[in-house]
Amino acid sequence: MEAKVRTSSKSVALAREASVLVVDDDEHVRRSLRRVLRRASCTFLEAPEAATALEILAREPVNVVVSDYRMPGMDGVEFLRVVKERYPAIQRVLLTGQADTAAIEEAVNRSEIFRFIWKPWDESHLLLTVQDAIDQFWTMEENQRLQAMLTARQAELERLNRDLDAKLEARTEALRLAAQEWRTCFDAIADPLAIIRGGCEVVRANSGFARQAGVAVGELPGLRCTGHAFGQLPCPRPYLGESPERVVTFRNRVWLMRAFPFGGDALVVVYKDVTQEREVTRRLFQAEKMSALGQLAGGVAHEINNPLGGILAFAQIMAQDERSPDDQESLRLISDAAMRAKRIVDSLLRFSRAPKEHERGPVDLPRVVEEALLILQPNLRDGKVTVVRELDPARTTGNANQLQQVAVNLIVNATQAVQGKGRIVVHTGPGAPGRVVISVADDGPGIAAGITERIFEPFFTTKPEGQGTGLGLSICYRIAEEHGGSIRFENLREGGARFVVELPAEQAT
Numbered sequence: 336m337e338a339k340v341r342t343s344s345k346s347v348a349l350a351r352e353a354s355v356l357v358v359d360d361d362e363h364v365r366r367s368l369r370r371v372l373r374r375a376s377c378t379f380l381e382a383p384e385a386a387t388a389l390e391i392l393a394r395e396p397v398n399v400v401v402s403d404y405r406m407p408g409m410d411g412v413e414f415l416r417v418v419k420e421r422y423p424a425i426q427r428v429l430l431t432g433q434a435d436t437a438a439i440e441e442a443v444n445r446s447e448i449f450r451f452i453w454k455p456w457d458e459s460h461l462l463l464t465v466q467d468a469i470d471q472f473w474t475m476e477e478n479q480r481l482q483a484m485l486t487a488r489q490a491e492l493e494r495l496n497r498d499l500d501a502k503l504e505a506r507t508e509a510l511r512l513a514a515q516e517w518r519t520c521f522d523a524i525a526d527p528l529a530i531i532r533g534g535c536e537v538v539r540a541n542s543g544f545a546r547q548a549g550v551a552v553g554e555l556p557g558l559r560c561t562g563h564a565f566g567q568l569p570c571p572r573p574y575l576g577e578s579p580e581r582v583v584t585f586r587n588r589v590w591l592m593r594a595f596p597f598g599g600d601a602l603v604v605v606y607k608d609v610t611q612e613r614e615v616t617r618r619l620f621q622a623e624k625m626s627a628l629g630q631l632a633g634g635v636a637h638e639i640n641n642p643l644g645g646i647l648a649f650a651q652i653m654a655q656d657e658r659s660p661d662d663q664e665s666l667r668l669i670s671d672a673a674m675r676a677k678r679i680v681d682s683l684l685r686f687s688r689a690p691k692e693h694e695r696g697p698v699d700l701p702r703v704v705e706e707a708l709l710i711l712q713p714n715l716r717d718g719k720v721t722v723v724r725e726l727d728p729a730r731t732t733g734n735a736n737q738l739q740q741v742a743v744n745l746i747v748n749a750t751q752a753v754q755g756k757g758r759i760v761v762h763t764g765p766g767a768p769g770r771v772v773i774s775v776a777d778d779g780p781g782i783a784a785g786i787t788e789r790i791f792e793p794f795f796t797t798k799p800e801g802q803g804t805g806l807g808l809s810i811c812y813r814i815a816e817e818h819g820g821s822i823r824f825e826n827l828r829e830g831g832a833r834f835v836v837e838l839p840a841e842q843a844t
């Protein structure tokens with residue numbers, strides 16, 4: 336085994352030509368060594384003393400120095416120490432006599448010699464020693480090369496590690512920024528938005544959601560719905576079975592809920608409060624319907640007006656002639672019926688006609704109400720209807736006659752609602768900023784639930800035939816719109832209904 340290692344080491348030494356420097360003052364010794372070392376097939380260099388040897392070393396690459404101990408000038412130990420100091424890779428072998436044990440000790444301590452060889456030497460031992468020194472040189476050189484390579488690799492690894500650390504840091508920062516961007520976007524959306532698991536547990540949600548749910552943002556993760564609700568928001572589970580979009584009326588608000596699947600049983604749910612939108616659409620729809628009906632009614636009224644005029648005129652002409660009492664009675668009934676029809680037609684025409692600009696001016700609403708009550712005095716006279724006036728100053732710009740007609744219609748409706756016995760409160764005064772109101776409240780039965788959508792429609796009436804045309808409120812609606820105002824109603828908690836007409840306040844000049 337050992338021989339095999341040597342052989343392979345030797346082959347390395349032979350493959351790369353080694354060079355051995357022998358330093359000895361004895362010519363005979365040098366020659367003898369040259370002969371022995373020829374078998375090691377290395378370049379043989381020689382010097383008679385240390386100074387020459389050092390010159391050679393400065394010029395030539397040398398792997399092994401074999402030096403005599405006793406030499407003139409610098410002795411072998413000192414020489415090898417210098418060699419070690421200048422060329423630490425060179426392997427050093429000391430040739431020494433049996434008597435020089437102290438020198439060997441010193442050599443070992445001071446110059447870390449590789450081996451020493453006793454004089455006289457055994458040739459094969461010498462050859463082996465030198466060969467070992469050469470192998471040691473190559474091994475150490477290889478070690479150094481490997482060490483250098485290792486150091487370079489280590490440095491490269493450290494650099495790669497640093498690069499990786501920097502990349503990781505940059506990625507982490509990018510991720511943090513991205514998360515922050517998403518969070519900001521998430522919260523910048525005013526509509527409530529949440530990732531909800533299992534239909535009822537919040538994974539994450541934005542601040543819009545937190546506001547409606549009535550919790551702090553920090554309490555959102557893991558929040559579970561109670562009573563099918565997250566505060567003011569409906570829980571999506573009962574609603575989003577098949578369709579990804581549902582409109583839900585919940586706690587007096589209308590929510591459009593949209594759900595997007597998000598992996599597993601999680602959903603992204605977006606809530607949009609469409610209460611106002613719905614109301615606007617409903618009003619627009621109503622306004623369009625009213626305008627169409629208004630035009631229709633106007634056309635019909637015109638067509639009826641002429642024949643009606645004819646009927647009235649002829650009935651009156653005929654009544655001037657001698658007639659039996661029965662005929663006179665019939666003519667009177669014809670006239671009455673025609674008059675009633677004419678009043679309806681006049682109302683219809685008023686309903687469909689836009690007021691002319693010159694008919695507009697400053698209007699004092701308390702006065703309008705007083706005049707309306709004066710006109711209605713005969714209807715209210717029997718004393719069983721109490722009219723309460725709460726008339727605070729309120730002025731608008733518009734057509735006083737038309738506004739009076741609004742007051743009359745509302746008060747007549749209220750009187751009819753209380754059926755001749757009850758209390759009516761008529762109020763004028765300031766409304767929202769820049770607005771004024773006229774309102775009429777009664778303590779009748781209120782507006783029946785099934786008809787709330789229809790009461791402003793022309794010809795919609797619940798009154799018996801001959802008592803109501805169903806035009807009153809539609810005329811009020813039209814007039815309020817034309818004045819840049821609106822009309823609404825509410826059923827009062829204590830019973831009865833209140834109609835409120837809101838108008839722009841008169842501009843101060």
Ligand SMILES: Nc1ncnc2c1ncn2[C@@H]1O[C@H](COP(=O)(O)OP(=O)(O)OP(=O)(O)O)[C@@H](O)[C@H]1O
Pocket residue numbers: 744748749752777779780781782783790791795796797798802803804805806807808809832
């Ligand atoms: N104060 C009120 N209380 C309860 N219901 C009302 C009240 N005002 C109006 N209504 C309801 O609204 C319907 C429509 O009213 P509107 O004034 O348009 O027509 P009308 O009173 O029936 O007929 P007209 O006013 O042409 O004589 C009424 O028939 C009634 O059902």
Ligand SMILES: [Mg+2]
Pocket residue numbers: 744747748803806807808
């Ligand atoms: Mg009416």
